[in-house]
Amino acid sequence: MNCKEIEQNLIDIADHNLDNIHNAEVREHLEICDMCRNSVAQYEALFSVIANQKMQVPDKIISENFHKMLEQEKLINLPSGSINRKKTKTLWKPLLKVSSLALLMIFSYLFGAFSNENSLSKKHASNIKNSSDINFISSLMQLENESASSRLQAVNFMEELENPEEEILDALIRKMNNDKHLNIRLAAANALNKFSSNELVKKALILQLEVEENVNMQLELIQILVQIQEKRAIPSIQKLLISEKTPHYVKEQIGTELKYLI
Amino acid sequence: MNRILLFCSLCLTTYLIHAQNYSLPLEGITKVIISAETNIVVQGHTKNTFLLKESDNYKSTNLEKSAGFKSLTSNGHDNTGFGVEVSRNGSLLIVKGLRERRESNLKILLPQELNMSIESLDHNDIFIDNFSSEIEAINDHGETVISNITGPVISENGNGNVTIIFTKLNQSSPSSIVTTNGDIDISISASETATLFSKTPRGDFFTELDLDIISENQSRAKRRTVKGKLNGGGIDITLQNLKGNIYLRKI
Numbered sequence: 001m002n003c004k005e006i007e008q009n010l011i012d013i014a015d016h017n018l019d020n021i022h023n024a025e026v027r028e029h030l031e032i033c034d035m036c037r038n039s040v041a042q043y044e045a046l047f048s049v050i051a052n053q054k055m056q057v058p059d060k061i062i063s064e065n066f067h068k069m070l071e072q073e074k075l076i077n078l079p080s081g082s083i084n085r086k087k088t089k090t091l092w093k094p095l096l097k098v099s100s101l102a103l104l105m106i107f108s109y110l111f112g113a114f115s116n117e118n119s120l121s122k123k124h125a126s127n128i129k130n131s132s133d134i135n136f137i138s139s140l141m142q143l144e145n146e147s148a149s150s151r152l153q154a155v156n157f158m159e160e161l162e163n164p165e166e167e168i169l170d171a172l173i174r175k176m177n178n179d180k181h182l183n184i185r186l187a188a189a190n191a192l193n194k195f196s197s198n199e200l201v202k203k204a205l206i207l208q209l210e211v212e213e214n215v216n217m218q219l220e221l222i223q224i225l226v227q228i229q230e231k232r233a234i235p236s237i238q239k240l241l242i243s244e245k246t247p248h249y250v251k252e253q254i255g256t257e258l259k260y261l262i
Numbered sequence: 263m264n265r266i267l268l269f270c271s272l273c274l275t276t277y278l279i280h281a282q283n284y285s286l287p288l289e290g291i292t293k294v295i296i297s298a299e300t301n302i303v304v305q306g307h308t309k310n311t312f313l314l315k316e317s318d319n320y321k322s323t324n325l326e327k328s329a330g331f332k333s334l335t336s337n338g339h340d341n342t343g344f345g346v347e348v349s350r351n352g353s354l355l356i357v358k359g360l361r362e363r364r365e366s367n368l369k370i371l372l373p374q375e376l377n378m379s380i381e382s383l384d385h386n387d388i389f390i391d392n393f394s395s396e397i398e399a400i401n402d403h404g405e406t407v408i409s410n411i412t413g414p415v416i417s418e419n420g421n422g423n424v425t426i427i428f429t430k431l432n433q434s435s436p437s438s439i440v441t442t443n444g445d446i447d448i449s450i451s452a453s454e455t456a457t458l459f460s461k462t463p464r465g466d467f468f469t470e471l472d473l474d475i476i477s478e479n480q481s482r483a484k485r486r487t488v489k490g491k492l493n494g495g496g497i498d499i500t501l502q503n504l505k506g507n508i509y510l511r512k513i
Binding site: 003004007035036146147148149150152153156181182183184186187215216219223249250253 | 293351352354377379396398400414416417418435436437438439440442463464498500502504505
């Protein structure tokens with residue numbers, strides 16, 4: 001199975017609708033293709049959110065008014081008071097059509113919302129301070145986008161959240177540690193700075209400094225750790241100061257930062 | 263007589279081979295990923311094709327001898343005749359320059375609207391011109407010059423200057439330019455709207471644009487960070503330079 005076939009069957013794959021033979025072929029391809037694996041994971045996450053959506057219960061007054069309106073409609077439309085089987089059938093069909101259309105619109109909206117890059121704009125983020133399920137899953141999906149600019153937009157969006165869930169913090173930490181582009185890694189570190197009172201974030205910043213090789217990232221991490229007065233980072237900072245790999249100008253900068261931590 | 267005919271046909275074949283460009287239609291391709299150890303020059307054109315022109319690129323001189331053979335290197339398989347391997351991976355077009363840096367530029371023509379990711383693998387320069395698409399550029403050692411573009415741009419340079427001239431500014435996706443040791447030089451029209459973040463731990467930030475500086479609670483570490491709005495603010499542009507300066511010009 002190739003990438004195109006996977007793309008055409010994404011919904012069936014994520015919804016586990018394939019027979020054993022096709023499923024084995026898909027799994028074989030996913031083991032060697034990061035891009036398809038990410039796409040399938042995103043769809044699986046999307047289905048999981050849809051499955052976990054809570055049923056919205058209408059307000060009591062709205063419910064009562066709706067039932068009153070329904071009774072009035074019945075009186076207007078059914079003056080004879082009797083309904084034969086044939087008539088029930090003709091009423092059921094349009095209802096079914098309308099329901100199907102409504103369902104289709106809901107699904108289209110959800111898919112549209114998830115794939116719309118613009119939905120991650122900061123303006124939007126400033127209006128929505130809580131990570132609702134849709135924004136949450138949308139941001140996580142954008143973080144794996146092939147486009148570096150879309151990933152940056154997702155990171156910027158997450159930085160605007162007031163109380164991000166642990167999954168968001170985990171995703172930001174993964175981006176800080178592993179994204180291909182230094183630009184995205186720096187943006188993720190900068191976003192995590194806002195949540196640096198969280199112990200999970202503190203530990204991630206300290207651990208990354210221990211293994212970080214890029215000087216821009218080293219300095220970014222040190223500045224954050226000094227700002228939050230994280231003394232557990234001192235050994236890593238001192239190690240960089242004596243390392244032959246660290247350029248002279250970076251050592252100077254690190255030395256200046258370290259004074260504010262010791 | 264036969265010998266003369268054979269000689270003429272050989273000359274004709276050689277001429278035809280040399281006069282051929284490498285062109286590939288790009289239906290279904292959403293992004294081109296290019297890596298090479300030579301200078302990389304990418305220019306936008308109006309056709310929906312990937313084009314290597316014979317007049318712009320180095321071509322093997324042994325084509326008549328190697329006709330019908332596969333050209334193999336440890337890096338890949340030259341399937342264009344220009345020392346370049348081109349392959350598809352889903353909607354991505356992967357372009358690998360197989361020649362070494364002492365040889366001439368790799369010059370590629372691409373549709374102006376096609377997204378691209380360019381990586382220079384050695385001490386070389388990247389030149390990108392005339393695009394209205396997303397541009398990603400990674401250059402460890404060398405200059406990066408990106409002109410006549412709308413963005414977004416995600417550019418990373420180790421040692422070397424980055425020069426970018428935006429003719430217009432895409433307002434839907436953010437840009438970010440990061441360097442370690444070199445200058446960042448950005449030109450934008452004074453009438454554009456943007457929100458700029460600049461960080462220069464060991465350099466300076468110069469601008470001839472009228473930025474409204476956003477005052478935030480400045481911690482010690484953020485003293486060399488500037489956040490400013492151009493014409494009320496717009497799409498985010500992050501400029502971060504560890505050792506060099508940042509210049510923001512108007513055009």
